[in-house]
Amino acid sequence: MHDVVISGGGPTGLMLASELRLHGVDVVVLEREAQPNPAVRSLGLHARSVEVLALRGLLDRFLAHGQRYPGAGRGLAGLEGATVELDSDHDYVLGIPQPTTDRLLAERAAELGAQLRRGAALEAFQQDADGVLVLLAGGDRLRARWLVGCDGGRSTVRRLAGIGFPGEPASTEWLLGEIELDGSVAPEEVARIASEVRVLHRGFGIGPAGDGLHRAVVPAASVAEDRTVPPTLEEFRTQLRAYSGTDFGVRATRSLTRFTDATRLAERYRAGRVLLAGDAAHVHPPLGGQGLNLGLQDAFALGWRLAAEVAGWAPPGLLDGYEAERRPVAEQVLTLTRAQSELLSPEPGPQAVRHLLGELLQLEPVARLLAGRITGLGIRDEPAEGDDDPFDLVGRRMRDLPLGDGRRxxxxxxxxxxxxxxxxxxxxxxxxxxxxxxxxxxxxxxxxxxxxxxxxxxxxxxxxxxxxxxxxxxxxxxxxxxxxxxxxxxxxxx
Ligand SMILES: Cc1cc2nc3c(=O)[nH]c(=O)nc-3n(C[C@H](O)[C@H](O)[C@H](O)COP(=O)(O)OP(=O)(O)OC[C@H]3O[C@@H](n4cnc5c(N)ncnc54)[C@H](O)[C@@H]3O)c2cc1C
Known part of the structure; x- marks a missing residue:
């Protein structure tokens, strides 16, 4: 019997596996896909995620592959606020493409002794008082004391656990591609057309993505009925032409994927011996670059609590404190992305709100509150009633400190x-x-x-x-x- 089976080897599952391994927990990660996902979804990590990497001694390897953008990523749907300095050593967005983040997290999990089984899809499970029996496609079975669903927005674990996922269904779908252009449209012309189209359609974009590739986002013709089917190059070309009058000479793709504005939050993060984390627990449009950050920090909050449960010393309520802490944070992120979706609307009402909010954001306390939410630095796990807290610190993250003896x-x-x-x-x-x-x-x-x-x-x-x-x-x-x-x-x- 394993201690923990994690379904899903994306960033959340891999981070969780590492956190569990730090405490000697026997953990297996099941990943449906045989190969890592090449799609560059997330482009960056906000300050709290960067701090989390620093806390585990991982930051240097991420910095080696990323770029620091001081003060970036604090705006709301393109509205920039007053400049605020954050109380952190890492007051920047770390630009790093998701496949690199995923790879570094997988390497780290392997170093710590986690087992990652690729091409292994969880198909069903049954739980009893002592554990969970996990059935894989192809017939293999595993038994574990705990199962964690980190298997993304269409989580099989969430569905089979009977955990509701209320919210708004997708109303718009976008196609996202890393594409190769044939050079028939000059780079300046690509940029000019893109900015012209974006005046009316803020969801459109195309720009250089390194390695001679471009990253392009374009609204799809409709929301696909079967979202597991990837878009075709022809579909992508058609949509590029529909929005910009040209397909920019796209001749090949490194990755092509679809995403939507569906916004949903799991009713609960736990059903008996089954837990949820990351996109399996919350989905929202990628405005503001929050999803991967949220998943990493879910894993960080869950890992030690679950390890304590496995080790047998967890005090009552410690594991359930995971949902109590993290679900409200996801709710706040959903509020942020819902608000941004509205602010992008060209309708007069949302435009008026946009104008007003643009003014409010010039006020330093407003910009600071927002920056705290976007970066994750402002999150506080509310102290329990009766907690002595004369320094107003309980539940807040402690920033990195010099300890006066040469160490931090x-x-x-x-x-x-x-x-x-x-x-x-x-x-x-x-x-x-x-x-x-x-x-x-x-x-x-x-x-x-x-x-x-x-x-x-x-x-x-x-x-x-x-x-x-x-x-x-x-x-x-x-x-x-x-x-x-x-x-x-x-x-x-x-
Ligand atoms: C266009 C776009 C841009 C984005 N930009 C950002 C950004 O800038 N910043 C940010 O923080 N976030 C961003 N995100 C969101 C981010 O990509 C996700 O939030 C993040 O990948 C979630 O990680 P996860 O591990 O929870 O889920 P996933 O990355 O979806 O991983 C889930 C894994 O589970 C596997 N799986 C599924 N079902 C099974 C099964 N039955 N058995 C075994 N394995 C299974 C899948 O193959 C997958 O590998 C963006 C997303 C999109 C679409």
Whole structure:
């Protein structure tokens, strides 16, 4: 019996596999496709995703393949707001094509010992009190204690788990291609036509994509009945001509895919031993470049909670806290994309709202609120009632900090364990040696925003203060019952 089977080897499933492997969880990722998806869907990562990579020591390998765009990606449907500086070392969009992101995440999952089975499609499952029996196309069976559906917007797991997916169906479909042009239309002419068409049709676009290719997006003639069938080159050409009067001399494609403006959110993220993450839990049009970021951060929030459940120390409610934390974040993203869809409408009403919002966005607090949502830095896992929170930090992500001893916070988070940063030098952490580490810091040198901080494995603040009792309550709430004294092996890395 495996600990966890993940259905879907996209970015969410691969990130989750790595997070689980950090805790020694036996995990298998099933991926239906035999080969990685070549389609460049996501083009970039927002600041919180970049921070997440830094927390796990992965950022250098992503930076080596990406480009930093400081302050980018903060607008709303093309409306730019006042310039705001974010409280992060990574105040930029990291431009990196999705196939590269997927590859780097797959490499990392493999390094950590996750099994990725390509060409393996989950077809059915049955769950009982102890686990889930997973049936693959072709007849193979696997048994696991938990199943996570990271199998995209048309998730088989979600459907078979009977989890509703309410929202709005697709009203518009777009075709997206990475295409090769024959050179019959000069580059300046391609750019001129594109900007002319975009005056009326903001959903249209064509521009260079590197490697001598162009990336083009064009509305489809209608919403396809069977969205599993990829568009044909002929269909793509026809739509290019319909919108711009030319097919730009497209002669071949590296990838051709369709997407829609369907907007839906799973009713629940859990049904017994089955969980959902990423596009399997939420879909929306790609306005603002949010989906992959949301999925990565779902995986980051879920991994340690599920690992705790597998290890047997999860306190009550820890796993369900995943849905409580992440579903409202997805709801906010859906609100953002719904609003952007409206703002793109040429109708007078939405145009009036657009005008007004453009003015409001010049106000620094408005631009800051929006930037916090778009980048994911503003997300807060609401503190529970009764949480002591004199520093107003609980539930917020802790930014990277210099620790005053040559190290930074992000040097201590690679293993995904809890972390007590103790600037008082007096706080004990004996009972949780297998779950959290204590680092004693010199308060005059470390840039701590409180005398001591307890961080969850996902980098969020579980507690901030200086009293041992408050700390112990937070430890029990997030890391479960302490081990008996005789079982303590270690507990300090400082
Ligand atoms: C045009 C476009 C542009 C985008 N731009 C951005 C952007 O700039 N920024 C951003 O953050 N996001 C963007 N997105 C969204 C992003 O691509 C998705 O949100 C992201 O890929 C979701 O990752 P996922 O792992 O949850 O799902 P997916 O990437 O869909 O992966 C799911 C995987 O599950 C597999 N699978 C499906 N069914 C089964 C099964 N039964 N058994 C086994 N495997 C199965 C699939 O083959 C697939 O590999 C964009 C999307 C589009 C369409």
């Amino acid at each position: 916070l992000s040097d201590l988070t690679h293993a995904g364990r809890g972390l007590l940063l103790d600037g008082t030098g007096t706080l004990p952490l004996e009972g949780w040696p297998d779950r959290a580490d204590r680092v004693a810091l010199a308060p005059d040198r470390a840039a701590l925003p409180a005398p001591a901080l307890l961080l969850r494995p996902d980098g969020r603040v579980a507690w901030a203060g200086d009293d041992g009792e408050g700390l112990e309550r937070a430890l029990e709430r997030w890391f479960g019952e302490p081990q008996p004294a005789s079982d303590h092996l270690s507990g300090a890395v400082g």
